[in-house]
Amino acid sequence: MLICSAYDFYPKPIKLTWMRDDKEMTADVTSTEELADGDWYYQIHSHLEYFPKPGEKISCVLEHASSNKAMIYDLGExxxxxxxxxxxxxxxxxxxxxxxxxxxxxxxxx
Incomplete structure (x- = not known):
């Protein structure tokens, strides 16, 4: 199980996507809604049930208004x-x- 989390972001809308070899994954993904921290900031968490295969690259991609481009976190091959x-x-x-x-x-x- 892999976890990708984003903390302390504002405004609320955020897009979190799992990628396997640069293709979006939708199966075996569960995510929370944006959760309020109580101090104007939000957090979100996503889980991926992951069965490794040799040579795969898994990434967590975050898109938010605070950044002009997507933030990509490679979890390595x-x-x-x-x-x-x-x-x-x-x-x-x-x-x-x-x-x-x-x-x-x-x-x-x-």
């Missing part, structure tokens, strides 16, 4: 391959360390 490579490196490191320890113990028994 899903890089599962990097995580898998890192985990494989850790496993290999543990195996090498265990092998080195066994070799050391056998060599220095006497």
């Amino acid at each position: 899903n890089r599962a391959d990097i995580i898998i490579t890192g985990a494989a490196g850790v496993v290999l490191g543990v195996i090498m360390a265990a092998g080195g320890l066994i070799y050391y113990k056998r060599r220095h028994k006497g």
Whole structure:
């Protein structure tokens, strides 16, 4: 579940959009209405149920009168391959360390 929130904006109208690979997403998105903070400002929250796929780029896009252009917050590309490579490196490191320890113990028994 990904969350995109905007705080302390005025006036009230704001547009919050989720993008997957530069295409607007509407499925699996839930958003609150603009909520008053009680000090003339508003906040809004949006949730995206997200099932990662390798190479995808997910973005939260905010459009508001206080900015001339859309504010785009890239949540990065899903890089599962990097995580898998890192985990494989850790496993290999543990195996090498265990092998080195066994070799050391056998060599220095006497």
